[in-house]
Amino acid sequence: MELEGKIVKGIAGFYYVNCLTETGEKLYECRAKGIFRKDKIKPLVGDNALIQVTSEEKGLGNIQKILPRKNRLIRPEVANIDQALIIFAMAEPQPNLNLLDRFLVMMEMQGIDTAICFNKLDIVTKEEEGRLLAAYEKCASKVLFVSSRENIGMDKICQLLEGRTSVLAGPSGVGKSSIVNYMQPLAAMETGKISEKIGRGKNTTRHSQLIYVKENTYIMDTPGFSSLDIPELKENDLWKYYPEFVPLEPSCRFRGCSHIKEPDCGVKRALEKGQISKVRYHNYVTLYQEL
């Protein structure tokens, strides 16, 4: 029997493929020897694959073919990602917006749509919400304000994730895990199911894996991060990854304008008029100097 499914986890030469069968979702433990020999492809978490079931009873199979990839992320290493959802707290801890901007640049460089979710809406003022919205509405596909504790706006996250494969990232202490848990009580079960199969208990959470939420909906919970290096980026290209700067660049007097010291710069004009955020611009300058 041949089935199509999605690789949700790879560990020590085994791949766990989630397939929609007549009786519902089922996880198969697969090897991929033929793929290495034939196509010289290393299967990745997120790959859609055809598998040959070798034991229905034990849930075993072989990966026959990796279907064409839409994209491939380097960090975390995963294929076919539709979007990244970056989660920050609005307070407690104070959001490190420099870190947020680095993350946005990194995703923009990899061509991944990014949405931002600001959590802990219940402990900040309306003004603070407005400030963050003004700074970020032009540089993410969506900006959501939620409170996982008070259950405010959580349905908007569900809507955003539905039918897509999303990477969830954010520093520690922002409530990311409570959002993951809200997303799917099944998530914990899913992790348990895989752990049971490979007998490693809690260790499995260290490896990147996709969590099945519902049909065609997967999330990848990435470990908390505290710093992000942006590799292989030239300082003069940095502005290209600030979506709100891009339409302003043609109005700069100089080609190759860094938008920092040059006179008659479209970006700086927009900054003075308050059309782009001071925070974003300040972080741009910091990152430019670092590069």
Ligand code: ZN
């Ligand atoms: Zn400029």
